[in-house]
Amino acid sequence: DAKTTQPPSMDCAEGRAANLPCNHSTISGNEYVYWYRQIHSQGPQYIIHGLKNNETNEMASLIITEDRKSSTLILPHATLRDTAVYYCIVNLARSGGYQKVTFGIGTKLQVIP
Amino acid sequence: GAVVSQHPSRVICKSGTSVKIECRSLDFQATTMFWYRQFPKQSLMLMATSNEGSKATYEQGVEKDKFLINHASLTLSTLTVTSAHPEDSSFYICSAREPGAHYGYTFGSGTRLTVV
Numbered sequence: 618d619a620k621t622t623q624p625p626s627m628d629c630a631e632g633r634a635a636n637l638p639c640n641h642s643t644i645s646g647n648e649y650v651y652w653y654r655q656i657h658s659q660g661p662q663y664i665i666h667g668l669k670n671n672e673t674n675e676m677a678s679l680i681i682t683e684d685r686k687s688s689t690l691i692l693p694h695a696t697l698r699d700t701a702v703y704y705c706i707v708n709l710a711r712s713g714g715y716q717k718v719t720f721g722i723g724t725k726l727q728v729i730p
Numbered sequence: 731g732a733v734v735s736q737h738p739s740r741v742i743c744k745s746g747t748s749v750k751i752e753c754r755s756l757d758f759q760a761t762t763m764f765w766y767r768q769f770p771k772q773s774l775m776l777m778a779t780s781n782e783g784s785k786a787t788y789e790q791g792v793e794k795d796k797f798l799i800n801h802a803s804l805t806l807s808t809l810t811v812t813s814a815h816p817e818d819s820s821f822y823i824c825s826a827r828e829p830g831a832h833y834g835y836t837f838g839s840g841t842r843l844t845v846v
Contacts, residue, residue, distance in 0.1 A: 651834045660736070660823050660837035661774070704773075708834070717764065718825070718835055720774040 621705045626725045629699075635692040637724050639705030642686040650681060651708055652690045654701040655723070661704065664690065695728045702726070732758050732828040736838030743814055743845055751809045751841045753780075753824030759804035760826035764835070765797075768821040780807040780824075814845040 622640040629635040641650065649668050653661040665672055665679045667688070672679045678691040692699055704723040708716050733756040743749050753763055761782045766774040778799055779787040786799035796818075798810040807826075811818055825837040 653834070653837075655774075658821070658840065658842070660734075660825075660840045663731075663834050663836065666832070666834055717776060717779065719776055720766075722773050 621707055621721050623703075623705055623721060623724045625722060626727070628727045628729055629692075629695045631697060631728050631730050632694055635695040635699065635726055635728070637690040637692075637703050637705075637726065638687065639690070640687045641705070641707045644685050644707050648707045650679065650685075650688050651706045651718075652677070652679065653704045653706065654699075655704070656698075656701045661720075664703075695726075697728050697730065700726060700728045731833065732756075732826070732831060732836040734824060734826050734836045734838045736824055736841055738841060739839060740842045741844070743843070745815055745845055746813055748810055748812045749814055749843060751811075751822055751824075751843075753807045753809070753826070753838050755805045755826045755828075755836075758826075758828040760807075760828075761804060763801065763807040763824055763826045765799065765807075765809050766823045766825070768823060768840075774823060777809075780809075782807075811843065814843070816845045819843055819845045 649666050651666040652664040655661045665677050667679045681688045702723040702725050704720050735754045737752045763780040765777045767777050768774045776789050777792045780799045780801040782801045788794045801807040821840050823840045825835045827835045
């Protein structure tokens, strides 16, 4: 799996957009970018994933640069409940395949009232 | 979406005893599940890959005789911490992937183990 680099912590004002960056310069052509988050004392929760196109769902948007070496997770209107550690992971998304998922340190997002 | 249930959520045990943690895929079959350990203020560390009907694969540095994994059915994997010691106190999390799903892995809610 390609390694990822994320800032260890970020603050965001409640109601504002939170933009969480991730560098994955060694990503290979068939690897997807996944984002998970972990709220304190809970298991990680899937947020979104993408290959090369930008993606949006009910939780967030994912912007992937054209060279795929970095991406940004956007929470459009952060709430206090979005305070969590956010993990960016690069992994294969083979149907039926079982790739190990390894976690880096992630970004601890603190949403401030 | 897929649901992974983990039980118990919290357990306190005496040093030297064994503790079993269950991980169930509720609405899908999982031939492979993963077990993680997380110490306070640290990231998740992969311990082992649990394979239905065969032996688990352990990550380097993880003692297979101490952390026994059994994956006897397509919906259940268990992790037994044998002869637990205070240094085994941690947050244990399992995960599985629904076959054909492209949204990645689903994680259990975790088990907080405290060894006293």
